[in-house]
Amino acid sequence: MERVTLRDVAVRAGVSTKTVSNVVRGYRHVSTPMRERVQAALDELGYRPNLSGRSLATGRSSMLALAVPDLRRPYFAELAHVFARVSTAGGYRLLLEETGGTPEGERAVLRDLEAGVVAGVVIHPQALTAAELEGLRRDTPLVFLGEDPRPPTADQVAIDNVAAADEAMAHLLGLGRRRIGFLGHEVGEPSRPSELRIAGYRLALARAGLTFDDGLLVARDGGDAVGAEAALGAALDAGLTLDGLLCRDDLAAIGALRALRRRGIDVPGDVAVIGWDAIELGASTVPSLTTVEPDTDALVRRALGLLLERIEEPETPGRHVTVGHRILVRESAPAR
Numbered sequence: 001m002e003r004v005t006l007r008d009v010a011v012r013a014g015v016s017t018k019t020v021s022n023v024v025r026g027y028r029h030v031s032t033p034m035r036e037r038v039q040a041a042l043d044e045l046g047y048r049p050n051l052s053g054r055s056l057a058t059g060r061s062s063m064l065a066l067a068v069p070d071l072r073r074p075y076f077a078e079l080a081h082v083f084a085r086v087s088t089a090g091g092y093r094l095l096l097e098e099t100g101g102t103p104e105g106e107r108a109v110l111r112d113l114e115a116g117v118v119a120g121v122v123i124h125p126q127a128l129t130a131a132e133l134e135g136l137r138r139d140t141p142l143v144f145l146g147e148d149p150r151p152p153t154a155d156q157v158a159i160d161n162v163a164a165a166d167e168a169m170a171h172l173l174g175l176g177r178r179r180i181g182f183l184g185h186e187v188g189e190p191s192r193p194s195e196l197r198i199a200g201y202r203l204a205l206a207r208a209g210l211t212f213d214d215g216l217l218v219a220r221d222g223g224d225a226v227g228a229e230a231a232l233g234a235a236l237d238a239g240l241t242l243d244g245l246l247c248r249d250d251l252a253a254i255g256a257l258r259a260l261r262r263r264g265i266d267v268p269g270d271v272a273v274i275g276w277d278a279i280e281l282g283a284s285t286v287p288s289l290t291t292v293e294p295d296t297d298a299l300v301r302r303a304l305g306l307l308l309e310r311i312e313e314p315e316t317p318g319r320h321v322t323v324g325h326r327i328l329v330r331e332s333a334p335a336r
Contacts, residue, residue, distance in 0.1 A: 004047045013041035024091050042089070064092045064307065067109040067123040069101035073223065074279040075249065076124070082300045083122070090304065092119075101126040110142075120307040126191070141310035143303045148192040153318040155306040159294045161193055164325045165200025166207075168246050168274045168292050171327050173208050175272055175336060177244030180205075181216040184228050184252030190219075194248055197276070201246055216242060220252065228255030236263055243271055244333075250275035250282045253289055257332070272333035287331030298323040 006024070010017045015038060022030050023038040024047075030038075041047075066083045068076040080096055087094040095118055099105035106128045110121070120141035125133060125148065133144070134151035144156045172180050182201050185194035202212050218240070220231040228251065236259065247253035253275030260267055267273050267287055275282055278293035302321050310316060329335050 004045045009041045009045055009047050012045060013038045062092055063095050063118045065095040065097060065118040065121045067097040067099050069099055069126050071098050074281060075277040078279060082296055086300050086304055103127040120311050122303050122307060141307055143307045147196055155310060155318055156320045157299055157303045158322060159325045160322050161196035162200040164292045165197040166204045167327055169201055169204030172244040172272055177272055179242045180244035181218055181242040182246050183218045183232055183256055184248030185219050187219045187221055197248060225251045225255035228252035229259045232256050233259040245271055245273045247275045250277045250279045250289060250291055254285055257285055267332050274333050278328050290330045290333035291328050293326050293328040295324040
């Protein structure tokens with residue numbers, strides 16, 4: 001079969017070859033209607049970029065890297081899936097690295113991937129500070145994901161965790177819930193995402209004229225559903241009462257559903273529950289899970305767009321981008 005070229009796609013879409021090239025490269029200054037028109041032609045013709053040709057022509061690798069803490073966590077697995085899809089559509093291959101969320105793992109990725117193997121790295125660090133990250137940065141373009149402070153000269157993409165938690169709480173408060181707990185932050189010192197989500201939780205309580213009660217904050221050991229179930233179960237058995245629950249993530253919410261069910265507490269009749277991340281499994285829980293849904297597609301596209309721009313213009317000032325979110329309403333906290 002004859003290879004489909006950019007010119008073939010341009011003819012099918014009725015645009016210039018340059019426009020098709022801009023879409024394939026993820027160039028951000030292309031209107032949404034034009035991008036969709038070109039993407040439809042790319043999909044229809046089955047266009048696949050010539051990666052080896054690009055590498056020879058530009059002198060750069062056609063490989064990008066994504067480094068995340070833990071692929072066992074559904075959010076990061078689903079995020080990696082979207083990154084792979086968008087990278088391939090843009091003419092790149094994706095190298096996936098798991099750091100374990102440790103300083104050693106993050107340092108190893110940032111050092112080893114600066115040896116010309118990849119053109120750029122998108123990384124979600126959890127352990128290294130902004131100062132340490134700045135010290136490790138060399139020649140390979142980087143984009144950071146997540147809410148932790150990053151070097152001011154670096155590119156970063158995240159959602160507004162405070163605003164999202166505030167909106168989730170507004171939904172619970174709008175259902176008439178007044179004794180709302182927060183489940184799933186880390187024992188000891190909360191992570192930055194947990195801090196921001198609890199800040200949004202407290203902000204909503206204050207706006208509603210409700211007093212913050214730290215007895216309604218339920219930490220868990222580990223980051224899984226089993227730990228969340230155990231933590232909430234122990235709190236309920238010790239006398240905790242609530243009528244609403246905002247969870248740090250969907251795994252915590254899934255653990256909460258089980259803990260509540262095992263004690264005969266109805267969701268959402270007695271307790272309305274909201275998770276966070278909109279993982280695919282949440283649509284199949286009983287009841288299905290209301291959740292904070294980050295705009296993952298926008299996050300991926302903005303991160304890759306910033307990375308490709310950084311590859312082209314290494315001296316560009318650092319940019320910190322916030323993408324959107326919404327409250328995905330399902331059965332565990334249905335609208336009135």
